[in-house]
Amino acid sequence: MSATDVVYAMLTGLFVASSVYALWQVVRPRSFGRRARGDHLLHAVMASAMAVMPWHRGSEVPPQGQTVFFAAVALWFPLTSVLSRRGRRLVGLVRRTPYAVGMVAMAWMPVRHGGVTDAGTGDVITGVLTLCLLAYALRSLTRGMPRLRGPSGDVDVSTGIGGPCDRFWHGSTAMGTAIMLLIHH
Template sequence: MIAAHGLRWILTVLFVVVTAVSLARALRPDPAHAAAERTTHALHAAMGPAMAVMVWPRGMDVPGTPQAAFFALAAAWFVAAALFRGRWIWQAAGEEPHPRTHTILHALMMGAMAWMVLAMPGGMNSGHSAAGAGSMADMPGMKMSGPGAGMSMRLHGAFHAVAVVLLVVFVAVGLWWLSRAFDTARLTPEPAVASASGANRAESAALRRAVDAGCHGAMALGMAVMLLVMV
């Protein structure tokens, strides 16, 4: 939960936009669109609403264990994809193959999401009630500051250390994804070596890769902000 009302809305809009783009990519009517790529976009589309709900006080009324189990399984799926399907995990027709490194980053994001759902007291009493505040104050690894709906959560001990490490990692990952998005968006096919239709297809593929990288970067930085308010 985030106490600053304005920041709640900024992150909510960010996660909703990422969800919409991921869902559109997952449902894109293209028979050449690889099934594993669709699964990736679908999992990120599921991650967006969970992150958006987490920033609001009522988000702590949502059971955390089912969410953690879902995202742990999603992380395991990405790990399995990286380990058992070779260096290139999937490739849609006319598009650059998806490297294993990206899949590991997806696994890291899903695993961190599972950890955050459990670290932030999901499934416990509401954070805006007096009883809820007392219950959450007694949770291991959590400290509460401020009364009622304006209170914020702070991690301590080992929970704090993990959050700091994840914060640094997601800032770096987010900036890396965004730099990749900007670099990819600048790429255009050489007209001398491609037909007009081929050039258009290449440009469309480059734009899709740039949008994907931008969404992943935005999600990673959004997670970094969530972690920042917890430390």
């Protein structure tokens, strides 16, 4: 097994686990609204597509179909936030932007790897998407960590596991997506 195959296997494992977690969020007994269930279902679809992407060189779905689907899904997150009747819309929009960026990255991959754009423009778009995903991944994965310096009593300790688990899976998926953007296959 080559080093590339090892990386592909690790990414596949990450995305399969992420997809299972997202599907569990859809079907678990705790009551979610339709929007949250839709979000989790779309995350499961994205993670499933990412899991097979390194191994499946020629896709059954044409690259244009993948681009259109994931571009439409990318619009789901800001639109449902803006159209929401609950909470502050701007705060919701900011919170949902990283999910939209992940879907834009999914829409961008077939375009980039298909050679549809010139190298300069493609590299800039890929770089911006990668930096956004890495920033979100680092924020998600380190958000609950205690500070190394400072008073010990100022760390917010959560009693529920949902927050840390959600941050772990969202951050890990964003990190894997950033890696997939940089891998040419």
